[in-house]
Amino acid sequence: xxxxxxxxxxxxxxxxxxxxxxxxxxxxxxxxxxxxxxxxxxxxxxxxxxxxxxxxxxxxxxxxxxxxxxxxxxxxxxxxxxxxxxxxxxxxxxxxxxxxxxxxxxxxxxxxxxxxxxxxxxxxxxxxxxxxxxxxxxxxxxxxxxxxxxxxxxxxxxxxxxxxxxxxxxxxxxxxxxxxxxxxxxxxxxxxxxxxxxxxxxxxxxxxxxxxxxxxxxxxxxxxxxxxxxxxxxxxxxxxxxxxxxxxxxxxxx
Amino acid sequence: xxxxxxxxxxxxxxxxxxxxxxxxxxxxxxxxxxxxxxxxxxxxxxxxxxxxxxxxxxxxxxxxxxxxxxxxxxxxxxxxxxxxxxxxxxxxxxxxxxxxxxxxxxxxxxxxxxxxxxxxxxxxxxxxxxxxxxxxxxxxxxxxxxxxxxxxxxxxxxxxxxxxxxxxxxxxxxxxxxxxxxxxxxxxxxxxxxxxxxxxxxxxxxxxxxxxxxxxxxxxxxxxxxxxxxxxxxxxxxxxxxxxxxxxxxxxxx
DNA sequence: TCGGGCCCTGACGCAGGGTCAAGGTCAAGC
DNA sequence: GCTTGACCTTGACCCTGCGTCAGGGCCCGA
Numbered sequence: 001x002x003x004x005x006x007x008x009x010x011x012x013x014x015x016x017x018x019x020x021x022x023x024x025x026x027x028x029x030x031x032x033x034x035x036x037x038x039x040x041x042x043x044x045x046x047x048x049x050x051x052x053x054x055x056x057x058x059x060x061x062x063x064x065x066x067x068x069x070x071x072x073x074x075x076x077x078x079x080x081x082x083x084x085x086x087x088x089x090x091x092x093x094x095x096x097x098x099x100x101x102x103x104x105x106x107x108x109x110x111x112x113x114x115x116x117x118x119x120x121x122x123x124x125x126x127x128x129x130x131x132x133x134x135x136x137x138x139x140x141x142x143x144x145x146x147x148x149x150x151x152x153x154x155x156x157x158x159x160x161x162x163x164x165x166x167x168x169x170x171x172x173x174x175x176x177x178x179x180x181x182x183x184x185x186x187x188x189x190x191x192x193x194x195x196x197x198x199x200x201x202x203x204x205x206x207x208x209x210x211x212x213x214x215x216x217x218x219x220x221x222x223x224x225x226x227x228x229x230x231x232x233x234x235x236x237x238x239x240x241x242x243x244x245x246x247x248x249x250x251x252x253x254x
Numbered sequence: 255x256x257x258x259x260x261x262x263x264x265x266x267x268x269x270x271x272x273x274x275x276x277x278x279x280x281x282x283x284x285x286x287x288x289x290x291x292x293x294x295x296x297x298x299x300x301x302x303x304x305x306x307x308x309x310x311x312x313x314x315x316x317x318x319x320x321x322x323x324x325x326x327x328x329x330x331x332x333x334x335x336x337x338x339x340x341x342x343x344x345x346x347x348x349x350x351x352x353x354x355x356x357x358x359x360x361x362x363x364x365x366x367x368x369x370x371x372x373x374x375x376x377x378x379x380x381x382x383x384x385x386x387x388x389x390x391x392x393x394x395x396x397x398x399x400x401x402x403x404x405x406x407x408x409x410x411x412x413x414x415x416x417x418x419x420x421x422x423x424x425x426x427x428x429x430x431x432x433x434x435x436x437x438x439x440x441x442x443x444x445x446x447x448x449x450x451x452x453x454x455x456x457x458x459x460x461x462x463x464x465x466x467x468x469x470x471x472x473x474x475x476x477x478x479x480x481x482x483x484x485x486x487x488x489x490x491x492x493x494x495x496x497x498x499x500x501x502x503x504x505x506x507x508x
Numbered sequence: 509t510c511g512g513g514c515c516c517t518g519a520c521g522c523a524g525g526g527t528c529a530a531g532g533t534c535a536a537g538c
Numbered sequence: 539g540c541t542t543g544a545c546c547t548t549g550a551c552c553c554t555g556c557g558t559c560a561g562g563g564c565c566c567g568a
Contacts, residue, residue: 046391058350096312
């Protein structure tokens with residue numbers, strides 16, 4: 001008759017694991033000797049081998065419990081179910097690896113490719129680092145709620161930057177973040193923004209992005225990240241009063 | 255400013271998960287309103303998106319914690335490590351699927367193929383169900399300690415059964431389990447066993463299996479599974495006394 | 509003012525054990 | 539006979555990533 005430690009060493013498992021199986025009711029408690037030690041006969045060892053064989057194959061203990069007393073037919077059915085489980089897990093791992101691979105570049109973190117392209121363009125034309133971060137965060141937020149539309153929107157916004165006048169306007173708006181709320185230059189900037197306000201996307205059927213929309217989104221973002229920009233808030237007010245005749249402006253959500 | 259429930263719905267995560275991230279220190283606690291409710295700004299939402307993106311990709315929370323403040327280089331290194339982890343997990347799953355597949359037949363449970371073949375042969379020649387179980391359990395035990403040698407041993411034992419006289423002897427020994435300890439037929443049976451005691455394996459270099467060894471193993475097994483067989487014990491004594499001139503018998507381990 | 513739906517904290521639960529902690533036993537050497 | 543070290547015992551807390559109460563407070567519409 002073997003002690004728990006001898007059985008554990010014989011099978012290459014830990015003492016703790018065997019006791020765990022007793023606790024779970026997977027393996028009946030063996031008889032104790034005079035000093036209370038568990039004493040194992042060969043039959044217990046055989047049961048343990050069966051448990052370990054299944055466990056090593058990745059069968060959860062709860063299922064092993066069912067299997068130990070199952071008929072061959074039930075056993076075969078359970079084995080099929082377990083295999084299907086494993087297949088699902090492998091599919092999940094493949095999905096994760098793809099997801100991980102898409103994070104491989106630190107630059108393209110957390111946003112779709114089209115946004116990455118747009119952000120690179122913004123960096124090219126010399127947008128400030130602060131504005132870059134706000135821009136990226138805005139897209140992250142937007143992508144959380146509209147993952148399907150964001151690639152199209154980003155593409156449309158990128159196309160706007162093919163126009164040098166739009167570039168200049170955007171950079172000026174960037175600089176304007178440092179202006180006072182009542183800076184007189186804001187009036188002229190509002191006129192510039194307004195000039196692009198009605199710009200339509202070249203793709204038919206897609207919802208057009210207005211320059212003002214983009215500005216509003218970024219400003220809202222900035223306002224909510226603890227860095228409110230008074231000059232931008234004023235700028236939006238000015239734009240809105242001019243934009244009413246371009247199209248009816250719906251309430252900005254939230 | 256959003257409540258925790260609104261943020262959760264916006265991102266498609268549970269409230270509990272967000273609170274969990276706070277507890278883990280993954281996400282800083284936001285400010286509370288007058289009634290103690292958490293209030294989230296867009297910056298928090300952005301952080302949450304980043305956490306979820308990584309988490310959905312299967313990155314453990316502990317690692318996400320490191321990653322949130324990491325440089326692009328550190329980030330890339332960690333991503334590579336995570337991917338390597340995933341590869342390992344996939345290999346493990348493949349191994350488990352193979353192991354599961356080998357259990358697919360209820361008959362061949364927990365023993366190598368060679369033993370399955372042997373057991374089928376034993377069933378063919380009409381071994382009792384009780385003896386079959388003991389035989390199988392003996393092999394399970396043996397395989398736990400000598401996984402590499404068991405296929406060869408099983409093959410050798412199977413070859414012994416090509417001899418009709420060995421078959422008869424084995425079946426008689428099976429019946430003998432029901433005999434008294436002092437049954438006179440045991441003497442003749444011991445002579446039969448002894449006749450095969452020196453049988454050498456046809457494979458050179460492989461350790462020979464003696465008929466007596468097989469009998470001893472099975473008897474020890476039976477003795478330890480709570481079904482001791484007195485007639486077998488006596489039979490072994492008789493065999494041992496005859497076998498001393500066949501070869502020097504080492505002490506039986508344990 | 510009442511009900512239903514939010515929110516809060518705290519605690520337990522899961523699988524499969526790992527890892528102490530505090531104490532009893534056993535065999536060997538002195 | 540006494541000590542030492544290697545076993546054994548039970549019990550309890552630790553890990554992951556939250557789910558799921560339990561017991562209370564807050565808010566809003568009727």
